Amino acid sequence: MEPDERLRHSSSFGAAAAAYAEHRPDYAHAAVRWALETAPGLRVLDLGAGTGKLTATLVELGVEVVAVEPDPAMLAELRRALPDVRALPGSAEAIPLPAASVDAVLAGNAMHWFDMAVAGPEIARVLAPGGVLAGLWNVLDDGVDWVAGLARAGGGEAVGPRDTPAAWRAETAGMHLPRSGAPRFGTPEQEQFPHGQRRTADSLAETLATRAGMLVMPAGERAARLGRIRAYLAGRPETADGEFTLPMLTAVLRVRRL
Template sequence: MDEDEQLSHASSFGTAAVAYAEHRPDYARAAVRWALEAAPGPRVLDLGAGTGKLTATLAELGAEVVAVEPDPAMLAELRRSLPGVRALAGSAEAIPLPDGSVDAVVAGNAMHWFDMAVAGPEIARVLAPGGVLAGLWNLMDDRVEWVAGLARVSGSAAVGPRDTPASWRAETAAMHLPRTGGSARFGSPEQAEFPHGQRRTADSLVATIATRAGMLVMPDREREATLGRIRAFLASGPETARGEFTLPMLTGVLRVRRL
């Protein structure tokens, strides 16, 4: 993906902020706990917080959380749904917090949008010594046969390079983390995966897939054709044709510690 295409995808979510808030899944609590277990304190920055999917879980687990989000529509939805959370306009490349002010920086399905050449030193700046940086991604568990079929039918615009376990492991193994933090150094990265799931119907799963960046930037006719194929696939499967079902998922975590 070139720089212009990356920017187009990254800035597309605000057009679907309400749908994103309604349909995107939260994150496995065990994954969030693991992301934070080595943090030296409770102060957590949710960076690229979107509509607050990860923010809400952090708050429920007792973190002293502040959310930072660049898109005005996403930030407005976050503030509406989580009025008790401190939520600021800002980005990974320009974090509106003082030096050493947080014990952990986390990002839910967002770290791959960061320009780490700029964001890396900024993240290191706001992290206290020994602080943790962790990215979390929700993955479709394509080890389940019907989920693998859904991924094939959906195509790359709906199921990207970090959306299934094997591709996520490969994509994040050496990417999306700071190579330098100015004078700060980071330890060796760690990956872990945690079972998760989302209750869906065929219609609500189609609505979820429609909030993905590749779908949001797709021409209308192509998007409707893709969503039509997905609807037909879900209508044809015994697991998904009638009523509610659980979409098998994993929450993958990539974490690293500031030394």
């Protein structure tokens, strides 16, 4: 994605902050524990924290967390939902924290938006020696037949390039982390953990509507795409009537600061 296009997508969420807060999933606790297991302590920065989905999971796990988010509307939702969390305006490229002040930097469905040429040294600056940088992504489990069909019905804008396990592994293998030639970080590791979200057909369509590709789409095209998704869900016995669990995985990309 070209820089201007990436900026257009990454800045699209604020207009849908309330919907994002309502419909996006949290993160599997096992995945967050794995992300943190080699960290030297429990001072954690949630970077690009959005409305606080990952922040809330970190709070539930009892770590000391500070959240940083660049979009004012997303930050307002985070502060409303988690008033006791220290939440600051800032970005991956300009983190408003002192050097070596955190033991881990986590990013939930956000690391792919970072300009890592700038953000990599900045993340290294705020991490204590031996600290951990980890990106987490909730991906659809397309090993389930109806979920694979949803990916086809939704298309690339609703179900994007990191939204299935195989695609996530390929997409993150050589991207989204500080370059391997940089001396500050070690060898990256990938892992994934079962997760799920209770949804109805309508709420799943609303969830997919909060994806960046959908948010930047012209209104008529977006309505047509969501109409195809709703028609698909209405035609599947797994999703046509009442609540169901959307099968997902929380996928984690982890690297240690040297």
